[in-house]
Amino acid sequence: MDPRILRTFYTCTVESILTGSITTWYGSCTAIERKALQRVVRTAQYITGVQLPNLLDLYTSRCLRKTRKILKDSTHPSHCLFSQLPGGQIL
Numbered sequence: 750m751d752p753r754i755l756r757t758f759y760t761c762t763v764e765s766i767l768t769g770s771i772t773t774w775y776g777s778c779t780a781i782e783r784k785a786l787q788r789v790v791r792t793a794q795y796i797t798g799v800q801l802p803n804l805l806d807l808y809t810s811r812c813l814r815k816t817r818k819i820l821k822d823s824t825h826p827s828h829c830l831f832s833q834l835p836g837g838q839i840l
Contacts, residue, residue, distance in 0.1 A: 755797035763793055768807050772815055775808040 767786065778786070786804055794801045819825045 752797055752799045756799045756801070759793050759797055759799075759801065763789070764801075764807070767804065768811065771804070771808050772811050775804065 767789065775783075783804065790801055790803060816831070819827050820831055822828060
């Protein structure tokens, strides 16, 4: 089967299930739980024959995306929790 189709299937099903609310639960996972979840990703990599993003990378990118959305929306309840540093970085 074409690896592109397998990758699309993985992204639409397995990754979607694994990353549902990842910004909420991943930070509180134990190392053993993270290792078990990453094993699912590695197995999918083996089956598809395609390099897949690891869960830590997905978690980081989703957190950054959520942070950017909060920063753009001054009416968001969490907007006041962020402060901008003199160099333009967010703290």
